[in-house]
Amino acid sequence: MNQALQGKKVLVTGGSRGIGAAIVKRLAQEGADVAFTYHSREEDAEKTAKSVQEAGRKAVAIRADSADPQEVIGAVQHTVQALGGIDILINNAGIGTFAPVDSVSLSELDRIWAINVRAVFLASQEAIKHMPSGSRIINISSCNADRMPFAGGSIYAMSKSALTGLVKGLSRDLGPRGITINNIQPGPVATEMNPEDGEFSDLMKSATAVSRYSMPEEIAAFAAYLAGPETGFITGASLTIDGGLSA
Structure with a gap:
């Protein structure tokens, strides 16, 4: 493994398991020294922190609820204090709510917006106060921002497509500061929440061009590339990694 991120200071939200944990480890x-947030599963957070330490880097596990604005802002501040700054923010924390439109409650709508959109903006807003030129903001969005191939995904797709507009707008604000911001838009990824042998896995595999799910490590590799020194001319972009699902 190369050391392209040597000495960088990172915060990954939702970093204790799944895609987030793979990004933290990579x-x-x-x-990089890596701080990450987790909501409730302390055992998973401890395992992820240990993997960072085994790589010879500093790990900071922060319990935070991405639905709480003050905890989102506090996680960034905690990172800056514990690591001595922040160079890379990866907004990974997110939830999926899928239901017929006539059964979506106001509380479900508000929660998915709070976690998938508002928290991304607030963490970015706080992080840029401390970021030097050359810093990176990366949001883990979804290919459903561009294409929702089944019923029941309206509010999820809405929340992810909102990130497309957000990075376009923020790229203009942050470009003069030397900070880039982009979305990664995964397709189906084999995680605990979306297992590759789950109820809908055969359907999802058949919809991709490569007939399989992505592994979290593949998304993490893409995030590491975007976080690195060779991507300073990529900003305001939503980059899809979905095995051809959107093709």
């Missing part, structure tokens, strides 16, 4: 392997 960035630590490339030389």
Whole structure:
């Protein structure tokens, strides 16, 4: 593993398991010190922190609820204090709510917006106060921002497509500061919440061009590339990694 991120200071939201944990581990392997948030599963957080430490890097696990604005802002501040700054923010925390439109409650709508959109904006807003030129903001969005191939995904698709507009707008604000911001838009990824042998897995596999799910490590590799020194001319973009699902 190269050390392209040697000495960089990172915050990954929702980093204790799944895609987030894979990103935490990959960035630590490339030389970064990594803080990450988790909501409730302390055992998973401890395992992820240990993997960072085994890579010889500093790990900071922060319990935070992405639905709470003050905890989102506090997680960034905690990272800056514990690591001595922040160079890379990866907004990974998110939830999926899928239901027929006539059964979606106001509380469900508000919660998915709070976690998938508002928290991304607030964490970015706080992080840029401390970021030097050359810093990176990366949001883990979804290919459903561009294409929702089944019923029941309206509010999820809405929340992810909102990130498209957000990075376009923020790229203009942050460009003069030397900070880039982009979305990664995964397709089906094999995680605990979306297992590759789950109820809908055969349907999802058949919809991709490569007939399989992505592994979290593949998304993490993409995030590591975007976080690195060779991507300073990529900003305001929504980059799809979905095995051809949107093709």
